Ligand SMILES: NC(=O)c1ccc[n+]([C@@H]2O[C@H](COP(=O)([O-])OP(=O)(O)OC[C@H]3O[C@@H](n4cnc5c(N)ncnc54)[C@H](O)[C@@H]3O)[C@@H](O)[C@H]2O)c1
């Protein structure tokens with residue numbers, strides 16, 4: 001499924017891997033057209049590093065390890081001070097160990113920390129002389145970069161003139177916000193260009209491009225400022241008093257100065273940099289920024305932690321690749337490359353016709369994705385998507401995954417156009433294409449008959465005497481628009497229907513009245529939420545006990561219900577939100593909204609704390625005797641050792657075979673977290689909650705005999 005998974009076996013494979021990594025880096029930093037997603041690239045580089053440490057005599061001079069930008073890019077404008085990369089940590093433990101190492105190095109506690117979002121764009125150096133922006137230089141190999149001054153004036157947040165006539169070098173990240181990416185995609189398509197694969201590569205390609213027929217907008221956020229020396233032709237350098245302040249003030253105050261001059265910094269955004277005194281608030285701040293990720297207007301791939309005081313930074317020093325006073329707490333990749341297999345067109349309850357992508361299954365942050373939203377027909381066209389394309393898929397937090405763009409440079413020529421429906425795929429009537437979101441001209445009526453017929457069916461509300469013909473007539477006569485309207489029907493208009501006598505009308509009204517007392521499981525099933533049939537509806541009703549509990553549940557909570565995984569949960573939440581008005585109508589009509597005999601989750605939890613089973617989560621089911629009986633297990637990070645080859649689904653099956661319950665999110669009810677390599681926020685959360693954390697090796701040992 002992924003292009004690069006295997007370990008490196010011999011010198012030939014090693015040389016090939018180095019070659020692949022170098023060309024991927026060159027494409028990534030240059031034109032933004034790498035064939036690999038970051039996860040695949042990082043895995044490749046990890047493989048190279050592992051091979052090199054086992055065979056130090058075979059290290060090739062081209063190797064990307066230990067170099068800024070993997071040594072794949074060059075530049076001809078020397079930097080005044082090297083523009084370095086950052087070392088990485090992947091979880092709270094790693095961060096604590098890194099902090100301890102740094103404090104050992106400087107021989108004292110670090111006085112305070114700056115915690116900042118790690119913006120996912122490209123580093124740039126902006127040189128200001130007497131307040132005027134005179135030169136833009138990319139990071140290059142860290143020692144020298146490329147002059148991209150033709151972008152002066154084109155990057156929001158990087159003013160051509162500062163509020164004060166200072167001479168200073170500002171460093172920061174150039175990126176595209178989501179809106180800028182959409183706009184750039186549209187302009188590029190109009191100009192006949194191949195689509196950008198994602199915002200980051202769009203920014204990379206656009207920064208270097210000259211003489212394009214179209215303009216795109218980019219955004220800058222600063223994260224550093226330093227004195228700029230004078231030079232022939234440039235005049236004087238930074239004024240000595242300011243140079244001294246830039247060298248001596250804490251990093252956080254330097255950034256305040258820069259913001260005061262008019263440079264955009266992340267100070268104003270959600271997840272703004274914060275200063276923390278000790279490791280505990282530091283970790284909390286890292287988690288807070290990480291949690292904001294799905295809502296941010298632009299991508300972040302981690303959180304940067306920096307020693308804030310100039311003296312601490314000076315004593316820590318730098319290595320050839322990265323500063324020793326800063327580290328990147330990496331977050332799991334939320335974007336992957338996979339194949340677009342098909343496009344389905346669904347007609348929603350309001351008649352909206354929406355395309356959905358069927359994907360070659362791909363794991364994104366521990367969740368296997370098979371569907372992703374494509375928004376609307378116009379989007380497909382604007383993005384220039386083809387069937388069979390490699391596409392970038394984005395999923396963060398509990399949002400429904402989306403197809404971002406095709407990876408046009410990976411096309412083989414075998415891709416085919418996506419068929420766009422000419423008529424409503426549900427009823428065959430015309431499509432109203434006047435809005436971005438297409439709609440069947442019948443609107444709600446398009447699916448009304450089908451959904452009412454479903455709602456009154458035997459496995460749902462089971463209303464006898466309400467056949468297809470009657471429903472058709474009721475809808476045609478506008479007596480009902482949805483099944484909630486059935487409960488407010490009166491006798492008179494019913495008598496006007498074809499072949500409806502007084503007796504059948506009364507029988508029908510009685511049957512409808514009786515349906516009001518159906519258990520919640522049946523009422524829920526009647527809603528026709530995608531992915532919830534009869535059995536699933538019953539489980540949901542039993543789990544939540546009341547409709548109120550169901551309506552306030554978020555996607556993570558839904559995953560506590562057996563059979564609901566991380567792909568289905570957000571879809572259910574979104575559909576329930578859409579069904580809100582219908583549910584309100586049902587409640588107003590007096591339809592039962594409780595499941596007889598079920599206990600609400602909150603009451604269950606309270607009962608458990610009153611009579612704690614302590615360390616013995618007694619298996620209520622037949623799992624007794626099995627090693628994971630009664631335990632809820634979450635798996636995160638990359639598995640190693642005996643478990644290395646198991647996919648997430650296989651891990652889940654293994655857990656179930658061992659009597660446990662597999663879940664994808666860590667909560668107070670998790671019993672064990674299996675944390676592999678690169679385990680991130682889940683591990684931090686488990687530790688915070690005091691949940692047992694096992695390495696893949698320790699977990700495999702528990703399951704001896706089952707593997
Ligand atoms: N897909 C590919 O083919 C490919 C190729 C090469 C690299 N990559 C990806 O690039 C990453 C490594 O690249 P890198 O060395 O450019 O970056 P890095 O992850 O080592 O981090 C250093 C960079 O972080 C950025 N940054 C963002 N916010 C910052 C802040 N607040 N303070 C300081 N710096 C901040 C700066 O641009 C800085 O240069 C990896 O994640 C790798 O997957 C991918």
Ligand SMILES: [Zn+2]
Pocket residue numbers: 347424425426427428429440441442446447
């Ligand atoms: Zn229709």
